Amino acid sequence: MGTSNAKLLQGTLDMLILQALRLAPMHGFGIGRRIMQLADDALIVEEGSLYPAIYRLEQRGWIKGEWGLSEKNQRARYYKLTARGRKQLQVEGENWERLAAAVTKVMQAV
């Protein structure tokens, strides 16, 4: 994973985490797995680097963490999207689409 990849992630990781939590609450490990799953393994997330991002989102009030038990009865911290987080996800999704479309246009130009 090169630096360029890391930078791309830094900009978009927040959005990806919010998206991963859209359907159900999940713990940190689950979020990482879900992102990779959704991206068909095209994105590799260094699992540790998820946590600063998760904490940042929690601090902003977009997600909320609570201790719970995993399927295998292990204590884990589950995060769920808050109402404000849902709104934020929508905004970021729209922004991303605009950006992606613009970048694609530029790259497809001859």
Add this chain to the structure above:
Amino acid sequence: MELVTKLWWRLRALFGRSSIERDMDEELRAHISLRTEANIAAGMSPDEALRDARVRFGGLEGIKEACRDVRGAGMFDVLVQDVRFAGRMIRKYPGLSLVSVIGMSVAIAVAAGYFAVSNAFLDPTVPIPDGDRVVSLQNTDATGEGGDRQKARDFVAWRDGLKRVHELAAFATTRRNLLLAGRDLERVDVAQMTASGFRVARTAPHLGRVLLDVDEGAGAPPVVVIAHDEWQRVFGGDPAILGRQVRVGADVCTVVGVMPEGFRFPVNHRYWVPLRIRPADADSGGGPSLSIFGRLADGATLDDAEAELAVVGARMAAAYPETHQHFRPRVMPYAYPFLGLDDPHATLAIRGWQLGIALLLVVVAANVAILVYARVATRTGEIAVRMALGANRRRVIAQLSVEALVLSVSAAVIGLAIAAFGLDALQAHIRADANSQLPFWVRLGLSPAVIVYVAGLAITGGVIAGIIPALKATGLRVHAGLQQLSMRGSQQQLGQMWTALVVVQVAVAVAILPFAVYNAAKGVGRAFTQPSYPAHELLRASLSLEAATDSATSEAATADADKKRFRQLAGELLRRVEAEPGVSGVAFTSQFPGNERPARIEIEGMRQTEIPSQTVEPQGASIRTAEIEPDLFSLFTVPIVAGRAFLDSDARAASTVIVDQLFEERFLQGASALGRRVRFLNKANSGARPTEVEPGPWLEVVGVVPAFVASGDFDGSDPRVYRPMALEDASTRLQLAVRGQRDSLLDLAERVADIAAALDPALELDQVQCAADDELQERRASLFVAIGISAVTASVLLLSATGIYAMMSFTVTKRRREIGIRVALGADARRILSGIFARASAQLSAGVLTGFALAFAVDRAVGGGPLSEKGMLLLPAVAALLIIVGLLAALGPARRVLAVHPVEVLRED
């Protein structure tokens, strides 16, 4: 909302660090074990699964650090680190730190003390139920004259005319003799108050009842209500106190109630008797002057009440133009008249001073900033390296600010301690004074508001002293800083700023110091001046007569009868005291020497503008005056240096005066005053414009005495003019001077009080004390002020000197490289030194000259003072001091630079 969440996490980070840390640990470990399990499920061996989980996770410590940063838990570590670093810096530069802390703590102590006092006065909450609804009502004189303004007539008119103020009440304070079988006579402050006053206070008595309306009726039996601690002190907490008889002045009163502990309403009272409003007074406009207060009606505001009162006031002005023409009645918060805040400008002035004193801290902090900057500037290289290595500017500024904040917070703690000590001393001093009129609700101490204010000051001081130098040092020139690190390039742009700073610093010090030193020296001088009369053998007392409250006769007739009675009683008292063993003489005067009242005079044949003194204003020359019994001077062993003493015939003729030598010195350039004539310029009576004066008759100077008074007013420098007085001229108040023997003066004081009490209980003898004690008190107060001024002056001087030193040595050190090159090129050491000193002297002289100009401008603005007297000598002295400090500061580094081998200087590049 986001802000609130953030703040919540920040607070949690600060106070719940360990729980954050624990949660984080558990969560990260859970992640690794979840991944391990998933790996095992995918077919890896347990060892392999764990290793893979760790690799995928990444560096655990680095991630934890990143998480801490997000959670804000790292903030604390950084702060601790900064504070520790600041501590190291303070130890490394102890001189700078000490000077900064001393300077700022003195400034903070002064500011905190003033804030505490002014706040206690400006925002007093009178501790009675709904105290904020209680108001004072007062006539203010549109012409700005002071004096007694509300009497029975106003009270009755206001009480009957106002709907928006309920329970209108009035009181007057009198001092009375308290006589109780088996106890010595005592003088106590008694509130003569209407029963409505107790209804305003809304405080139930501890025992018995408060005053009632029926007590005010003519012929009602005299009653008294007493304070809780007087009940304990005087009556030993007697449970059967109610119904006991006690003599209060001329009346034998029945005790009907005891108020609860701490109740001192209306101002600082412990005894309450009914105030009887005589119908005759209400009609004639006579009677004692009254303080009037009441409660705002529900829903009414101060403005509502004042509007209503204005209508009543206008009616009164129309009905009684001779007395009420210039009056404008006002409604104000209850406490204001008792704290001298009834003048609307007073509040503003107090706030203005508050600001001015806070500005003192800004000046001090700016000085500290210069010191800090001089130090930081030597570290620009270090700062540049840190920033180049990736420290962001905020971190560097934060660290430098923490350094300054540590200094300013230490200063704040010390300053608060000094202020607390000073306020305690002041409060004790005031409360110890039996005649203190300080209202019971005023508490001089460190309230939470003061602490908040000081915290604000400390932060302001820290910001000025730390952030400004930090901003400058980390300014956009990291590149230049790095260059400096490698080249030690000369910094021309800095040179100009330093020159300006040196000039300003020197100028301000030269301009301010003479005034401060002059005032401090005057205070110290007064504190150590012994009176030139035998104060240790003199007893002083104030003698007056309790006014008769005979409702049958008219006021004028009563007053005349009082005067006659007083003269007769005073004469008898003087005779009896003089006959006492050990008494070598007795005299009376209108004001005891040292407390003469201010007045203005005109000197015959001399236009006011010709009098060569700043005390002369268009309304005449300022002097102090008293009427004295002809043989007062001999009692005080004051010699007549020219002319003659007063004769008994002078008192009758009322055409002569005696002046002191200061009078000749001040007004006549030392020429003899004998035979000159003066006249008093009295304020014109009502009807005329109040700025007009009515000259009295011409009086001839028949004698000259030395300026013998040591106590009294602070400047003590007004010339004295004495007029003769006979007992027949006395009204109902006199000051007594009794000369006895030094060792038995206290016994004598008791005997004099006994004689007075035996003559008539209505004869009031007050403030009986040894003149030397009074002198001592005055001298202590002088010393107190002098110490305050000296402390502030010394800290300013210290800071200026250090600031100048820092700047001078800094500028010279800056030229190290240049000098090294010149020495390497063969320049003569003497030439280099003279070059350095020429520049330093030029800066210092520019500062001194600017300072001179400033000092004269200030001197002129304040109407002359220090500079016109011996203070003139202070200017060159202060200037010389600062120049010496500046040159010494340049000398050290210059010698160091010259001592270093040029190659070494150049090798540093």
